[in-house]
Amino acid sequence: MSTSQALDLPEARVLGAPTTIVCAYAEGTLASAWFQAYQRLKRTVARAGVDAHVELTPITALPPKLDVLVVPPSLAHVAASFEGAIRCMVMSPDELHQKGAELIAGLPRAARVQPEEGSSTSVALHRGFQLLARSGTDRQ
Amino acid sequence: MRDFLLHQPRTVTDAVDLLQTHGVNARPLAGGTDLVAGVMRDQVIGKGMPYPSHLVDVSTVPDIHGIRIGAEGAVIGAATTLVEIAESPELGRSWPLLVQAAGSVASPEIRALGTLGGNLHQRPRCWFFRNKDFDCIKKGGDVCFAVKGDNRFHAIVGGHLCYIVHPSDMATALLALGASARVASPRGDRVVSFDDYFVNPSEDLLRETVLQPDELLTEIIVPPQEPPTHQAWQKLNDKGFPTWDFAVVSAATAMTVVDGTWQGGRIVLGGVAPTPFRATVVEQALAGRDIRGALAGAVAALRKVVRPMRDNGYKLALAEVLIERVVLMALDQEPAALPDAAPAVAA
Numbered sequence A: 001m002s003t004s005q006a007l008d009l010p011e012a013r014v015l016g017a018p019t020t021i022v023c024a025y026a027e028g029t030l031a032s033a034w035f036q037a038y039q040r041l042k043r044t045v046a047r048a049g050v051d052a053h054v055e056l057t058p059i060t061a062l063p064p065k066l067d068v069l070v071v072p073p074s075l076a077h078v079a080a081s082f083e084g085a086i087r088c089m090v091m092s093p094d095e096l097h098q099k100g101a102e103l104i105a106g107l108p109r110a111a112r113v114q115p116e117e118g119s120s121t122s123v124a125l126h127r128g129f130q131l132l133a134r135s136g137t138d139r140q
Numbered sequence B: 001m002r003d004f005l006l007h008q009p010r011t012v013t014d015a016v017d018l019l020q021t022h023g024v025n026a027r028p029l030a031g032g033t034d035l036v037a038g039v040m041r042d043q044v045i046g047k048g049m050p051y052p053s054h055l056v057d058v059s060t061v062p063d064i065h066g067i068r069i070g071a072e073g074a075v076i077g078a079a080t081t082l083v084e085i086a087e088s089p090e091l092g093r094s095w096p097l098l099v100q101a102a103g104s105v106a107s108p109e110i111r112a113l114g115t116l117g118g119n120l121h122q123r124p125r126c127w128f129f130r131n132k133d134f135d136c137i138k139k140g141g142d143v144c145f146a147v148k149g150d151n152r153f154h155a156i157v158g159g160h161l162c163y164i165v166h167p168s169d170m171a172t173a174l175l176a177l178g179a180s181a182r183v184a185s186p187r188g189d190r191v192v193s194f195d196d197y198f199v200n201p202s203e204d205l206l207r208e209t210v211l212q213p214d215e216l217l218t219e220i221i222v223p224p225q226e227p228p229t230h231q232a233w234q235k236l237n238d239k240g241f242p243t244w245d246f247a248v249v250s251a252a253t254a255m256t257v258v259d260g261t262w263q264g265g266r267i268v269l270g271g272v273a274p275t276p277f278r279a280t281v282v283e284q285a286l287a288g289r290d291i292r293g294a295l296a297g298a299v300a301a302l303r304k305v306v307r308p309m310r311d312n313g314y315k316l317a318l319a320e321v322l323i324e325r326v327v328l329m330a331l332d333q334e335p336a337a338l339p340d341a342a343p344a345v346a347a
Helices: A030-046 A074-084 A093-105 B013-025 B035-040 B082-086 B089-094 B097-105 B108-113 B116-121 B171-175 B280-286 B291-304 B312-332
Strands: A020-026 A053-056 A068-071 A087-090 A124-127 A128-132 B004-005 B027-028 B052-058 B067-070 B073-077 B180-185 B190-191 B217-224 B230-236 B249-256 B261-270
Touching: A020 A030, A020 A074, A030 A093, A053 B082, A068 A074, A068 A093, A068 B180, A074 A087, A074 B073, A124 B052, B013 B027, B013 B052, B013 B180, B013 B217, B052 B108, B052 B230, B067 B089, B073 B089, B082 B097, B082 B108, B082 B291, B089 B097, B097 B230, B097 B249, B116 B171, B116 B217, B171 B230, B171 B261, B230 B312, B261 B280, B261 B291, B261 B312, B291 B312
Parallel strands: A020 A053, A020 A068, A068 A087, B004 B052, B027 B052
Antiparallel strands: A124 A128, B067 B073, B073 B217, B180 B190, B180 B217, B230 B249, B249 B261
């Protein structure tokens, strides 16, 4: 079974770049409540097995490629300037659990890579030097 | 070191304007003993802590230098050097605690360069934070390495997500004296009590004070100690004598005593928490009681609030001993004199 066949599994999607979710904060100040909310979202995303990863960065140093920008209400005006280019979500730390679940529900499942039944061959999926998945495990 | 631009304003307004213009990329510079010789030289930077590309030298602003003493207390400019404070006889008469604390900071060379404002705003002591190879939570990373790493010098109380300790001897002394800070910003001046000045990591992970990037500490206001207080200062470090290094634990007290009974006052610990730690549990246990008789029991109340980690439990024992020592020392001394009513310029 080839890798491409593995990606045709019902819950898999065509291989693409994982969704990048960025929790942003105002430069020079990081409320610990927001940091904890970021950590909860990161753990939730990892457990959900979705094809996404979560980063925490100052609003002035966003990565060149991102798909979802999550900001606290104090940065809503900054998020508004990104509207249209990327998906922006404004939420308080308390809302992050609930709204984060809605966000995750809309994300594609991570690709599952499986060897042929009965085969002892291990299948691994790489992007460059980065190991994305190994047979029988969701991409992390 | 990387390149930076040095600005030398002549007024507080100009300094604040520069800070506002350059935001978090600018830092006020005074003696530079921590900012330049520590943070910048050691490349203590991270996602949440950019390298300062603009330094605003406030030592060129005459308005925030010097000591004024009057009936309203002492007003010390933020750019006043520590040696000026340590050698001020006027301060020593009414606030001996402040003079003793200033004299215990680092070395004579550093006290000659270092300023009061800089001492209050030096970045925290934590060998993971200070090491450029550790992307710790305080610099915008994900992890506090002290939780599982070598935490012998870290916080035993008040740590939350991050277990830095506040390094400033002057902050400990000023909190004990009930001092406050005057802060200038484009929005005007404000006065903040040192009770509210320092920010714990449980509130904000990247800042240690309430100052916004465009705000500048200009003056420290030390109120007259009325009724007169007994004051004392003690500091322990791993050098074995109370100078040359940061406090592993320090203690300050300014207390009012009548016939050996605690009438009021403050006991503050340094080196044990991310901010100067006021030992209110001990103060409450001493309230209205004979100090010599109640002290040992009162100090034990500290155990109700501290949460040592794997390697730093010894700090609790040190803190208990230092509190006992500092309170007994203060008790044996005469109360500090009130400042003269006539204003005086001491430096």
